[in-house]
Amino acid sequence: MKIKRIINQHRRDFDAEYECEHCGHIKVDYGYDDANFHNNVIPKMKCEKCGKTAGDDYRPLATKYPEWMQV
Numbered sequence: 504m505k506i507k508r509i510i511n512q513h514r515r516d517f518d519a520e521y522e523c524e525h526c527g528h529i530k531v532d533y534g535y536d537d538a539n540f541h542n543n544v545i546p547k548m549k550c551e552k553c554g555k556t557a558g559d560d561y562r563p564l565a566t567k568y569p570e571w572m573q574v
Contacts, residue, residue, distance in 0.1 A: 504530075504557060505546040506564055512536065514574040515567075521548065524561075528552035536566050 507529060508524040509549050515536040522529050528550050534540055541563035551557055 504545060505551060506534070506545065506563065512567065522528060523543075523550040523553060523555065524558060525555045526553040536568070538563075538566060538570055541566065 504521040504523055507520040510518045511530070513519075514523065517534050518531065519534050520529050522530055532550060534545075545563065546557040546561045552570055
């Protein structure tokens with residue numbers, strides 16, 4: 504899965520549309536805007552429709568705020 508669009512964000516918590524790279528299925532779910540979530544959690548999300556995870560070409564988004572910043 505990959506983030507298609509961030510719907511809203513409060514501090515580091517956000518709601519987003521996630522899109523499957525394989526079948527195009529879209530789901531709305533929450534997220535946390537830190538490097539761990541973008542680099543480790545999102546690529547391991549399984550699509551509810553086809554059951555696949557992100558491929559080796561997955562490129563994580565950058566965080567809105569630097570890691571060291573308290574929001």
